[in-house]
Amino acid sequence: MLGSRVFIFMLFFASVAISFASDRVIVQKDVYLTALIIYLSFSILTFHLRTISKKGNYSIDQGINYSLSFAIVTGPFGLFIFESVFRIAVYFYKKITNTDDPEEFIHIFYNIGSFVLQYSIAYIIFKNLSDSFLNIHFGYWILMFLLVTASAILSDMFLIIMFAILREIRTRQEIIHFIKSRSVIDMGKSALTNGLLIVFLQEGKWEMLLGLFILNYLVSHSFISKSIFLENKIERDKFEQMAYTDFLTGVNNRAFMDKKMAELNQSKEWIGIVVADIDKFKRINDNYNHAVGDQVIQHFAATLKSYLKKEDLLFRSGGEEFTIFLLNRKYEQTETLLNLIRQGVENSTVSVDYNGVNVSISYTSSFGLYYFHLNDSQSMEKGYVQADQLMYESKQKGKNQLSAKGII
Template sequence: MEYGISYGLAFVLFAGPYGVFLYQVVYRTSVYLLRKIKNEKRSDSVIDTLYNIGAFTLSNVAGYYLFYAFIPYFTPFPFGFWLLILLLNGITMYISDLTLIILLYLEKSIQTRQAAWAFLKDRSILDLWKTGFTNALLFVFLIEGRWESLIALFMLNYIVSRSFVLKSQNMQDKLERNQFEEMAYTDFLTGARNRAFMDKQMGQPKLYDAPFGVVVCDIDQFKKVNDTFNHAVGDTVIIHFAKLLQNHLEKDDCLFRTGGEEFTLFIRNRNYDGVKELVESLRLDVERSFVEAEFKGELQHISYTASFGLFYKRFTDHTSIEKGHTYADDLLFDSKRTGRNRVTAEDGS
């Protein structure tokens, strides 16, 4: 067997029940010893090895008797031999699975019909076909003594299977890298992008094509929320604020958490008046909303407001966007200084 391809059916048809038993003993023992020598984490126990010898021998012997009982009925039909091998391959595979399910049931690892059915459904039809055709070819080559073809079949199966394993591993590695990158660029509390991702986005040439609005905003007098209630309630308010901001943005807009209760927005594909109108609607929605949070066993309804600084301009590079962000932050400070719960905006285009 190489990477999930079992040759047991071909061997039992060629060498008979005793031959396949000897094949399973040699093969399974070799795998067991090789894994022990390599100190692999996935090291089968002696019991597992004995089970594999018995289960696969049993299923292959069943395939042997079924083949010689039904081959006279399949031979007259076109591709009858191949169809019978495919059918028997599926039967022997499922006999092995059923044997394992019984063992797992006795160990109480599988306790419901749904779990057993899910285990059986895990078999891939394409894998069954691949193994069936491989066994059919192997049996033909063994009967006809075509040893070069037989060796070529083994090599082809190894190369294809190994290629699939490497491709799957590469895909898994890429997926894990993407997941790590996603974690590195995502704020764990709100799910918004973080400051590191904002810095990365500032270097994207697509941001230099047209003017857009850089908005810096935060929750007014947020410290009072933490002091009046606790930090868990404060986190709930921050999450609510982030969701409200995100709900107003379009596909090409960006939201970043750039501080404790501070967020930055890149609002694109609008003129200055359109961006200012959107930010004003954000301010009003925050003012009209409230947060439900539990504190000391009671449900609290917490209202809050937010202040905004908007700077609109066509930026040319990473540095100019950084300066625009700083300028928007200064405008946010002006909103705070002049009474909070307001938008201070400037068109620099």
Template sequence: MKKYKIFDVFLFVASIIIGFSFAPLDIDLKKYILVVTIYLVFSAMYSNQKILQEKGSLSFDYGISYSQSFALFAGPFGLLLFEIVNRFTTYFQRKVAKTADEDEFTDTLYNIGSFTLYHTVGFIFFFSLYPYAQMIPFGFFLLFFLTALLISFQGNILMLLSFYFSGNLHSWSEVVVFIKGRSILDIAKVALTNALLYYFVMENQWEMLIILFTLNFMVSRSFVSKQESVKNELERDRFREMAYSDFMTGLSNRAMMDKKMREINGTGELLAIVVADIDKFKRINDNYNHSVGDYVIEHFAGMLKSHTGKEDLVFRSGGEEFTLFLRGRGYEECVELLESLRLNVSDHPVEVEFNGVETSISYSASFGLYFNEMSEDLPMERAYNYADQLLFEAKELGRDRLVVRNGQQSLVYS
């Protein structure tokens, strides 16, 4: 049997021994059954309202536990009986629905054992200090908070041990992350809720007890819905990013370029549209292979990114062709940037492994730059075609060229 399963069984056996050491029940049986029924009903409702968050290999449940109030009302033995009924009811429901995990049974034993053990310590702690708490203002609620703090500490220790035995805890940094995930506000929320539940149970205020449970259920439902909404939004953003991204280079793709062109079209923005292309790229593929060609494309994409700023837009518009929208710059500044980029490409060959040998591959690139105001009289599509034509001229002039046009004036840099 695996270590974490042995640990789960050990906690369960220990809870049985501890629980029965507090037998029999020291409360009215009819009242106990009534409270058990109410707690079971709402526990079943809450079972689908967990707020989970994963950080690395660890997961966090931010739902509220109501066992503290029940343990103080019924004692460790009463809590043990409740946890056995509650946890095994959930276990059999999941088995019937075929949603149970592989370790569902031992997880059930862990929940029964851990809850009973650290709430027993909380029970002893609470009633040891209860006479003194009555002497100070808000002592009742303060004592609940201190007890919840103690229970949370024990719960964290047992959970970390479970993570360790199951192999899900790899470093002290993960321990720190887990502990930081348990905030004081969460503990205060649990303490206040359990304090009110305990008060209503002891005072036989059943209407208020049910109202508080219902209110907490509605709040939990709201948090779960918000979490699901945020999760769905993140997933939509991730798929949207994938749809607009080039997987090889990490740049935006042609679809994103078309989208940005529609957004800029007719806005009057002063923009430099640049179409760039790796010279004689087919020869690289033919002389080496397509894998080496991919390295050259990635290298060129890295050069483009390193020479542009946050406001600029860089796209892989197809194959070895790239498009840049240089924003917030004057004409001369754009020309200087591209000429520097062109020279840097020629001066920085790609280092690749080919046939088991480190190989240096030099290459060059050509650029066409069209600079103008993107007004209603100059659609983005037409401006892009002008830049594409300038790239064609750079290729015709011998490659490794920058051909620019500002309005009607064209210049060549080589």
């Protein structure tokens, strides 16, 4: 912790030195004050729209930064004033909103130091290279992108040193991964935005300057709103999937089966409802244990699923009982498919670990198929009852059987 604070204050005092060693604000006072008010207003306004990533106990704010254009137009000293006021305002904003880190006050000095240093260096590069680049096509924009790239490299270097001191980064691979997290597209947007802001500031086009800030705010706000919407949708989908998924087998559960039955009742199509059950499952549990029984259930679910098409629906409707909805098939096709599945189960084995020994277990299954056309008198619920009864007929016939009925 002491080493990181020493580094932070080294950055801060270096920024103080370079600021006071340079010329004072290099634009007229009224121009500077107007620019300062506009930049501060929009920087504070858009601060909550930044993407925040965590690295250990520290958070890194990511987003388009306007300091490059402010530094090039007003000089390092002008930038130092802007960054100082802005970072102090951010500190109080985070305090009020309870989003501050434990070391938030120290962060003020780090942010002032690192931003003033990197953009002061960009200012020096711009002053020395701008004449050369302005003589070539698109030279101004090439220079802007180079300045943004150089600033990003310096920013990453400061952060890497900081995290290395804190032992948040330990290996070369972590350094490479950290650097690669930079987005070239974001750097391009930053170059374009700051390049336009420099032109508008130098030419005194305040309306254009305000318009660009407002446009940036609206685009950023829209992007964040869409990101939040997508995150919420993903979370909803995730919870819905959890609510409708059987935890043991990963297939759909009884709740989702009930939901799909209600939906399919409106379809008025031909469907095959299948109820499948593992034969003599209690004996498996009694001879081994419930953990082995669970593995047999998982194997049965995986076997059933391997024979089905994408549009077919598989559910775990009970302990060792599964239900299948076969869609877009003729009756003969459903009957043939189920006999293949039954034979596939009979000819397969489950390898399980029982008391430290690998054991192969064979088992069979019984099936009931009810094939019919959905209409006002033939609902999914009635079809399921019929398929369930047919499965019990298979059990009574000696198990490892398919009992099928088609209402064609």
